[in-house]
Amino acid sequence: MSQTKDPFTSPFGSLFGDFMTIAALDEAGHYAYEGSAKPVENLSLHPGTHVLHYASACFEGLKAHRQVDGSLAIFRVDDHVARMIQSIAKVRMSPPPAELLRQMIVDAVEANASETPAAPGSLYIRPTMIGTLLNIGAAAAPSPTGLLYVICSPVGDYFAGGIRPLSIYVETQIPRTTPQFGMIKSGANYVMALGPTLDAKRDHGADQVLFATGGDVTETGASNFFLCDDHKLVTRKLDESFLHGVTRASVITMARDMGYEVEERAVTVDELREWTTRGEGFLSGTAAVLAPVGQVKIGDETMVFGDGQPGPNTLKLRQALTDIQLGAAPDPYGWRTPVEG
Ligand SMILES: Cc1ncc(COP(=O)(O)O)c(C=O)c1O
Incomplete structure (x- = not known):
């Protein structure tokens, strides 16, 4: 994490791990993943990109937890992958193979592992899909192209104040x-x-x-x-x-x-x-x-x-x-x- 901020005092989701994984979806429905995480960088999108107008997007939220023995484990990754694939299909984009998305999640977590806070903190994982078709007239058409990426955020408690009614x-x-x-x-x-x-x-x-x-x-x-x-x-x-x-x-x-x-x-x-x-x-x-x-x-x-x-x-x-x-x-x-x- 380039920030020196504390996940327990920073707003949930406001800190980011330094690494991400990303794969581009082409018109033939193929996802090009380079096979490893890379430093987080800004996306460059034309202002007419489909997602910015017609909300061709969806995401997931899951966590990796520091285990009591010091190791690291992701919770129910396959269930989150399945839900993400379902969401992508429901915004009428071409979903990736489950195995690819799963690998992108594991690679992103491993690259950011050292930033996982101890419990009750965790590494929150955010797989994201956006439609990149360049067409502001395509209100009633899906985006055949897209970007699938996974970023991570070291987090503390979602509700400030821990367990409270x-x-x-x-x-x-x-x-x-x-x-x-x-x-x-x-x-x-x-x-x-x-x-x-x-x-x-x-x-x-x-x-x-x-x-x-x-x-x-x-x-x-x-x-x-x-x-x-x-x-x-x-x-x-x-x-x-x-x-x-x-x-x-x-x-x-x-x-x-x-x-x-x-x-x-x-x-x-x-x-x-x-x-x-x-x-x-x-x-x-x-x-x-x-x-x-x-x-x-x-x-x-x-x-x-x-x-x-x-x-x-x-x-x-x-x-x-x-x-x-x-x-x-x-x-x-x-x-x-x-x-x-
Ligand atoms: C609208 C909504 N409902 C329910 C949930 C709980 O889902 P999950 O337990 O998979 O995180 C979430 C959080 O992800 C949500 O955003």
């Missing part, structure tokens, strides 16, 4: 994104969620917005949402309207093996309101890890989960997840990929 505003009018785009990790979704999120911060002091259009609970701007108690977890069933979180899938797998019943189904705002009287709520995501929800605001109504502090089941599940991520527990599901560094 979050305040969530429930937005029942404005959707996070359009239904057909919800499961794509596309920048367009995030800019759409920005307005309601900033308004909820300003007007309600909320950390995050839980999007529940018409009372149908989906996810927040950057994480999935769970309700739980001592016996059960409830989260929205997969459909195209929201991002299929890798952390969500991990929590469900672990929770079932820990003896919880897991229900994947529709959750209404009325049910959420009812759970605050007897259960816990938490967010899940690569950046958020498992973040306890302390209170929810629906309109002018404020409801507190339990005593407003992180719940025991949330903390137990979080610990189980981070133990696997950090190599402090066995890896029965094959989620860790060891890399050099």
Whole structure:
């Protein structure tokens, strides 16, 4: 890292590793990767490049963790590769072979390995795809050419202040994104969620917005949402309207093996309101890890989960997840990929 800044005091994602991997996609659908990482350099794009106008882009977010034995491992790399390939296909660009993207991620991590902070920090990995067609008239056409690259960012906690109960505003009018785009990790979704999120911060002091259009609970701007108690977890069933979180899938797998019943189904705002009287709520995501929800605001109504502090089941599940991520527990599901560094 050329910066001397501390990932624990710098904003999440504002520091960068010195190396990247990059491959150009040509019109024949071939990706040219040189086979190793190189120093990060600026991209040179004509102002008429497709991505700058028609948002032909998508990305991923995953992490490499410094293990308790000092080695380094990437968490669920194949699942993130699969989701990125799906996103690329859904923005109608030609996806790379999974093996190529996986290798580009491993190479980028190994090149930046020395910059991985110790837990609870990690090396956040950002594979990115952009459409490079030079045509400002191609609003209704995909970009046959593109750039696929992987950059890395040494990070501390996503939510400043470590594990603390979050305040969530429930937005029942404005959707996070359009239904057909919800499961794509596309920048367009995030800019759409920005307005309601900033308004909820300003007007309600909320950390995050839980999007529940018409009372149908989906996810927040950057994480999935769970309700739980001592016996059960409830989260929205997969459909195209929201991002299929890798952390969500991990929590469900672990929770079932820990003896919880897991229900994947529709959750209404009325049910959420009812759970605050007897259960816990938490967010899940690569950046958020498992973040306890302390209170929810629906309109002018404020409801507190339990005593407003992180719940025991949330903390137990979080610990189980981070133990696997950090190599402090066995890896029965094959989620860790060891890399050099
Ligand atoms: C909109 C949205 N939902 C959910 C998630 C959680 O997904 P994952 O657990 O794969 O990080 C993220 C973060 O990546 C996200 O941006």
